[in-house]
Amino acid sequence: MPIFYECDRCTACCRWPGQVKVTDPEITAISAELKLSEFDFIQSYTRIHSSKTSLALKDKGSGECVFLEDGNCVIQKVKPQQCRDFPNLWNFPGFEKVCRAKPVLLNNPEYRTKVHAATGRLLEPGRNNFEP
Ligand code: SF4
Ligand code: SF4
Numbered sequence: 001m002p003i004f005y006e007c008d009r010c011t012a013c014c015r016w017p018g019q020v021k022v023t024d025p026e027i028t029a030i031s032a033e034l035k036l037s038e039f040d041f042i043q044s045y046t047r048i049h050s051s052k053t054s055l056a057l058k059d060k061g062s063g064e065c066v067f068l069e070d071g072n073c074v075i076q077k078v079k080p081q082q083c084r085d086f087p088n089l090w091n092f093p094g095f096e097k098v099c100r101a102k103p104v105l106l107n108n109p110e111y112r113t114k115v116h117a118a119t120g121r122l123l124e125p126g127r128n129n130f131e132p
Helices: 024-034 038-045 081-085 108-119
Strands: 003-006 046-048 055-057 102-105
Touching: 003 108, 024 038, 038 046, 081 108
Parallel strands: none
Antiparallel strands: 003 102, 046 055
16 A cells, blocks of 8 residues: 655745756746746746756755745746655655655555645556656
């Protein structure tokens, strides 16, 4: 039975240092949400990802994401897939120590439904993880 992690919206994952990758379709969606041209959005809110193959969101210097304001994500509706996928479809050893998501044991169909609601991704029946 798979474990689904229910996000507590503690925003810790928006505050620790790291890189949030943004894809071309995400740049289009976020720019539209912010009513900015894609050029202006890229210039103001992105930096080169360390892989040098994509862009990532800027941070505030402290490591906190540039889009975290007053404990909320200002681009919640169009936040990048990387944000949606954590911690169910990617995480790291020991993430439970810094993420307050509540682990819930589910059967496979329930798990797929929850993952779809949280991430927008449709997992194939019989698979409990997403591989691009
Ligand atoms: S885009 Fe939103 S959800 Fe993603 S790290 Fe930034 S504030 Fe958090
Ligand atoms: S995924 Fe975890 S760290 Fe991020 S907001 Fe939800 S509970 Fe907090």
